[in-house]
Amino acid sequence: MKIEIVSGSPRSNSVTRRVALFLQRVLSEASGHEVGLIDLRDNVFPIIQSVITTPDAAPEAHRAVAERMFAADAFVIVTPEYNGSYSPAMQNMFDHFPKQHHKVFGLVTASPGGLGGMRAAMQLQQFVLALFGIPSPYMLVTPGVDKKFDAEGNLLDPTFQKSVDTFVKEFLWLAERVAEEKVEA
Numbered sequence: 001m002k003i004e005i006v007s008g009s010p011r012s013n014s015v016t017r018r019v020a021l022f023l024q025r026v027l028s029e030a031s032g033h034e035v036g037l038i039d040l041r042d043n044v045f046p047i048i049q050s051v052i053t054t055p056d057a058a059p060e061a062h063r064a065v066a067e068r069m070f071a072a073d074a075f076v077i078v079t080p081e082y083n084g085s086y087s088p089a090m091q092n093m094f095d096h097f098p099k100q101h102h103k104v105f106g107l108v109t110a111s112p113g114g115l116g117g118m119r120a121a122m123q124l125q126q127f128v129l130a131l132f133g134i135p136s137p138y139m140l141v142t143p144g145v146d147k148k149f150d151a152e153g154n155l156l157d158p159t160f161q162k163s164v165d166t167f168v169k170e171f172l173w174l175a176e177r178v179a180e181e182k183v184e185a
Contacts, residue, residue: 001033001179004072008079008090010040015145016110017041020078021153023108023140026164027076031172036068040089048095062096069097073182074175075133076106077124081117086124099132104178106171108140116143134178138170 005027007020020037028035043065052058058066079086086109094100105128109117121139128135140163142148148157155161 001031001073001175002068002071003027003031003033003035003074003076003175004068005035005037005076005078006090006093007037007039007041008077008087010044010087010089011080012041014041014080015112015149016078016080016108018149018151018153019108019110019140019142019145020076022149022155022164023076023078023168025153026168027172030168033172036072038065038068038093040087040093043093044089045093045096048092051098052096053098065093066097072103073179074104074106074171075100076108076171077128078108078110079117079120079124081109081111081113081115081120084119084123086120086127091127094127094131100128101132102178102182103133104136104171104175105131105133106136106140106167106175108142108167110142110145112144112146114143116141116145134174136167136171136174138167140164140167 007017055067109121111117
């Protein structure tokens, strides 16, 4: 199974990227699946003009990301909270591609604040449903992200590990079941 983590902030000093790096390691170790990281700091999409229908139809600058988006069996979105919602750059990237039918999405929000992006998490569920994706009900809401993870994606707060473990276990359970169902269909 191919899982793509989308680090949803284009900011050079993104603290959400810390969580994305950590989850990439944890998901790889826990599952043995191929786990990639699409970092929006390195993949800036213009305002959408048309939907990319195949990887070959993508502009050359976005072809590698398009190949990964079409090949992904599941996604983990890691987004900061911007004005009570998820990252507009992340939505813009997904808007460049067709609907994500029958793909599971792990939802992760992160904020230096005390709510950890909870308002963004609620809206992220609606966004994934609009993509025809399947949101995992176990979200990872990360308050005080700058105190929980260092710049290299190492966990600084061991008390947060249990939340990560629950998120990973439940996301993988759902994603693997949906992937199995697709193979059998």
